[in-house]
């Protein structure tokens with residue numbers, strides 16, 4: 545544990561390299577551009593409370609990439625991943641920068657954030673990225689999206705019990721829902737087991753670790769083992785009001 549560890553761009557690059565993810569100068573330049581965009585646009589409307597460079601590299605960029613460090617399947621081939629409630633792009637955009645072959649779809653219900661994401665994708669010159677404005681509860685019934693992704697993930701959007709209803713309908717059978725959580729992760733997973741079973745998911749693995757500053761994290765891999773019944777996700781708002 546390294547309490548107080550800061551993560552400037554150089555140490556960000558080194559920490560990732562030690563974990564086996566090597567970023568080129570071009571990829572580091574993309575992270576720098578992303579950082580500039582984030583803090584500049586954040587002055588006009590709220591995207592994030594974190595704006596110090598060291599903190600953005602640690603709590604947004606590195607934190608997003610802990611998925612790559614803990615889910616080796618992401619490194620293989622050109623998998624598709626949907627990020628529900630992307631906000632300012634986390635974890636999807638750092639993943640796309642680090643793994644250019646990944647096919648990314650970002651979803652958010654707030655149009656201002658969707659516009660930020662579209663502009664940033666252009667500025668970063670990223671291909672194979674789709675940005676959709678809408679609620680997970682509605683988009684989950686779109687036949688072009690439903691049960692069509694290898695991976696679904698979401699960070700800081702809802703508790704696991706609710707999140708499962710937002711994400712699992714998008715995942716193809718055999719694919720995975722990647723749950724990113726802090727210290728409440730195991731408790732949330734216990735409370736969400738019934739929801740997973742209802743939606744066709746099954747907990748496959750769980751890894752606990754710490755960010756370089758000591759913050760606790762857990763990544764749980766939920767396998768999609770059966771199709772999600774057609775009635776899910778329920779109407780917008782219902783998953784939070786009446787969690788499964």
Ligand SMILES: C[S@@+](CC[C@H](N)C(=O)[O-])C[C@H]1O[C@@H](n2cnc3c(N)ncnc32)[C@H](O)[C@@H]1O
Nearest residue numbers: 629630631634652653654678679680699700701
């Ligand atoms: C706290 S932010 C987190 C953003 C980003 N994932 C991160 O980790 O920084 C939650 C985001 O989820 C979006 N959101 C919440 N509920 C949603 C839903 N049902 N469908 C789509 N987006 C949703 C919000 O608009 C917001 O941008």
